[in-house]
Amino acid sequence: MSAPAPEVRPAQGASRATLEELLQLVRRDLARRDEDPSGAWVEETATDLARGSRPGWYLPGTDGGVAFFALQGAAAFGHVHAAGGLAPARRLARCVRDHLPPTAASLDLGFSGLVGEEERALATELAEAPGSTVIERRALERPLDVADGRFPDDPPSGVDRVPVSAVTLEALAELDRRAFSESVDRLLLGREPDAYRRAIAAMLDGRLGRFLGEASVALVESDPTRLVGAVVSAERSVRRAIVLDLAVAPDRRRRGLGRYLLGWTLRALWALGYENARLWVSLQNTAAVELYRAFGFRPVLEAAIYRWDRPASAAQPHVDR
DSSP states (O other): OOOOOOOOEESTTOOHHHHHHHHHHHHHHHHHTTOOOOTTHHHHHHHHHHHTSSOEEEEOSTTOEEEEEEEETTEEEEEEEESSOHHHHHHHHHHHHHTOOTTOOEEEEEEESSOHHHHHHHHHHHTTSTTEEEEEEEEEEEEOOGGGGGSOOSOOTTOEEEEGGGSOHHHHHHHHHHHTTTSTTHHHHOSOHHHHHHHHHHHHTTBTBEEOGGGOEEEEETTTTEEEEEEEEEESSSSEEEEEEEEEOGGGOSSSHHHHHHHHHHHHHHHTTOSEEEEEEETTOHHHHHHHHHTTOEEEEEEEEEEEEOOTTOSSOOSOO
16 A cells, blocks of 8 residues: 655745755756756745745655745746656645735746656646646757857848947846737746846846856947847856847847847857857747757757736636636
8 A cells, every 4th residue: 555645844844954955956957957046045945935934835755846936026936846746746836826825916837856748747737727828948959160150240230239238237128028028938027127127137147157248249229229139148067158038129020130149149159169059948939949940959958837827807726626
């Protein structure tokens, strides 16, 4: 007779050592995706969970896991890590889903510890709830070689190339907000300008990898001066760089700006000595996927994000009623 499944426990009051051990597993898996948090994230998050200042739950044991979420305004951002496969991940995900406060208008829930098929299966199951979306993301990668060094230096006509450091944080955030406003990527950040400012600040501050100013540029129109495109890249290891952000103003697309930004940053990364370049893309963003494939990027990792928006008449996002 098999032993009963362990009970999901509130993280509040749990030992710091237990929570830190589980969070180290989260960080390890996120590092594989180039999404690992910087600094003392493990220690700080364990403290928040143990004190109850951040809602969280855990399953003890080698096949256990941890789940938690945080609120940014009316948006909730959560994560589920389960070492024991789909069953414990399902239980932890339901804890996050069922304990959202009434003030939460949306939830973005990521997963780790699962294989791609399990992530998609869990996200699809949760997506039975009204207002749900599954965002499938894929990491693409390609080697850098001497051919990248021959990419044209001159930008398309009508725009000037300037360093990203010459552009204000507010202008970069507003460009991203406009660029992603009609794509599924808007669900990952929302519509509030503050969310885009925080994301850009994290890139420039090196929290997602050492910011590479030499490989990050913006495209600006003059008369009047207007930011119409930008690319931000960072170092993930001595051999691999990552393209963190590539955005073109919606009314300036199909003019070669995106192709130029990508080609130029790959040229710069090759010149800096990196061997490979990686980036993440949402599969629903077909135009971006086509651009990256045209440059020779190929899939290496995949992930699913569960997105829920509270229906106007619903109080809680239950899927099993």
